[in-house]
Amino acid sequence: MKRFFLLSSLALLYLTSCLLLRQQAESKPEPILPTLSPTDPPDFESGLTPEYHGILQELSDASFYSIEFIIADDLVHVSGSEKVIYTNTEEVGLSEIQLRLFPNILGGKMLVENVKVNGNAVTPKYSLNNSLLIIPFEKSLEPKENITLSMVFNITIPQSVELNYGVQAYYDDVLALAHAYPMIAVNDDEGWNVEIPPQTGDLIYADMSFFVVTVDAPKTVTLVGTGREVSSHAERNGSRQKVRYEAGPVRDFYLAASPAYEVFTKEVNGVTLRFYAPDDLQTGAEYALEVAARSLEIFGGRYAPFPYTELEFVSTPTYVLGIEYPGLIAITKWIIEPDNEYLEATIAHEVAHQWFYNLVGNDQLDEPWLDESLTQFATLQYFTDEYGQAGKAGFRADLEDRWSRIGNEIIPVGLPVRDYSDAEYSGIVYGRGALFFEALREKLDEEAFDTFIKSYVQNNAWGIGTTETLRTAAETQCGCDLAYLFEDWIYP
Ligand SMILES: [Zn+2]
Known part of the structure; x- marks a missing residue:
């Protein structure tokens, strides 16, 4: 949900x-x-x-x-x-x-x-x-x-x-x-x-x-x-x-x-x-x-x-x-x-969430990051497009603040809901998970990143997305292996 x-x-x-x-x-x-x-x-x-x-x-x-x-x-x-x-x-x-x-x-x-x-x-x-x-x-x-x-x-x-x-x-x-x-x-x-x-x-x-x-x-x-x-x-x-x-x-x-x-x-x-x-x-x-x-x-x-x-x-x-x-x-x-x-x-x-959860569905219990982290990142894009760098900085500070409330612990973003405490769920899935997409954009460069999100949404529209389909969509855009990035941020 x-x-x-x-x-x-x-x-x-x-x-x-x-x-x-x-x-x-x-x-x-x-x-x-x-x-x-x-x-x-x-x-x-x-x-x-x-x-x-x-x-x-x-x-x-x-x-x-x-x-x-x-x-x-x-x-x-x-x-x-x-x-x-x-x-x-x-x-x-x-x-x-x-x-x-x-x-x-x-x-x-x-x-x-x-x-x-x-x-x-x-x-x-x-x-x-x-x-x-x-x-x-x-x-x-x-x-x-x-x-x-x-x-x-x-x-x-x-x-x-x-x-x-x-x-x-x-x-x-x-x-x-x-x-x-x-x-x-x-x-x-x-x-x-x-x-x-x-x-x-x-x-x-x-x-x-x-x-x-x-x-x-x-x-x-x-x-x-x-x-x-x-x-x-x-x-x-x-x-x-x-x-x-x-x-x-x-x-x-x-x-x-x-x-x-x-x-x-x-x-x-x-x-x-x-x-x-x-x-x-x-x-x-x-x-x-x-x-x-x-x-x-x-x-x-x-x-x-x-x-x-x-x-x-x-x-x-x-x-x-x-x-x-x-x-x-x-x-x-x-x-x-x-x-x-x-x-x-x-x-x-x-x-x-109309894009991430509804149009592209996901297992919200086993892979909650696929809708919640992406949705937080989309909100960051909203504030950037609407208010420029100042808007971006404001919402980014909120994401960082969430993660810092659990001491910036390096807990994987891709765990099932049941494996997080309430505080971790907020800090990791709603905070660190959105920051992952910032790291991914840096790796891909802006244009390839924008194309990657579009292709992830459009290729999985009306169906179910998974961590692997998302990774493949990103790797297709950069023509690179993103294993290390997913190891650092997402995988248990
Ligand atoms: Zn949400």
Whole structure:
């Protein structure tokens, strides 16, 4: 995901004491039975900028999720159904499929029932503290074959932002619903690549997928979801509303809801920017959209065009400064004011994740540096392009400061999240890792370096990047062996 950096311990204390003053009232609504809704043909092309329309053909084997969320009036109970078409894109047959049930390790609870494969009931197995659903196949699913999975689910949302920064929580009048559906894990050279994510880092390692999501929610809330809200499908009946989103290719589907949201908008080069926040944050939200517009121009020019026709921001009470989702970014409400010292860097950092994490994916648990260190370096490029050498020096000092807080220890940048302490994760992955790219640029020279990042992004767009693909892209540009540089900085 997405984590930028933890607020200072002073700020955390401030947040904790401040937030604890608020009492949460719990109500217990009648359970609502979910139903699978028929799906009209979606229009994914309208969510992509013209240069990316061709990707729809290339990703025709990507998983296709059809999901319905029914959010109870208390905003704490969510029921739903999911139908997903999965194609085996591996070179070997598969005897089972594995899906993540993240609510079960994020402080809430998710129950899955009525699991079917091609319409036939199956008995799934559970693992990793019930955060993994394993569905066996009656016979091997051969390469290029597809299956349809279906299931219903019920989720109880935690009313606290203590776990994983509140990515999934109802708190302070905001429902943040990250990773709240059974999500197919990635099958790579490790097989089904799954683990319980450490609290320090991001949760998600996912392939590009398509989503058609219907949200049935109380009419009192404004909904914000990944992808395009399809207005022709909107319904409002009595106290309820129904909204449909179409998203893809994306790595995840995120939803937020709050009665307090107003929307502030800006257009830039064919992309609509929106910020959802309470109206007392309007000045900060509009300033954030200016920064986002400049970030899109800078990163679009330096790496690859931004792929979507929309980029949205939403204020939430999360413990971290910002969290990236595809085409949608959560920003902690505590920094949304124009003179906040964290706001500009947080917006630039999270926008950069649209290239490093979403467009080029990576295993965020095993190789977090591939998105976080690159994103910090992209933020350095933002400050350089926007403010010249003075801007560069300012943000570079921040990177150096992070590393110096752990005594400039020579800890490798390329470790899995689980091998770092919290302080090391910040100092190495968010500090030293970005400085590695400065060293690499010195080695390659500026022009070759710029071409290297472009080629890394464009050759791995919509797929998964690895440390080795990044190294090869750099070596191709310099025609040199970078083993020693990777030994000094990256490799364990
Ligand atoms: Zn980040």
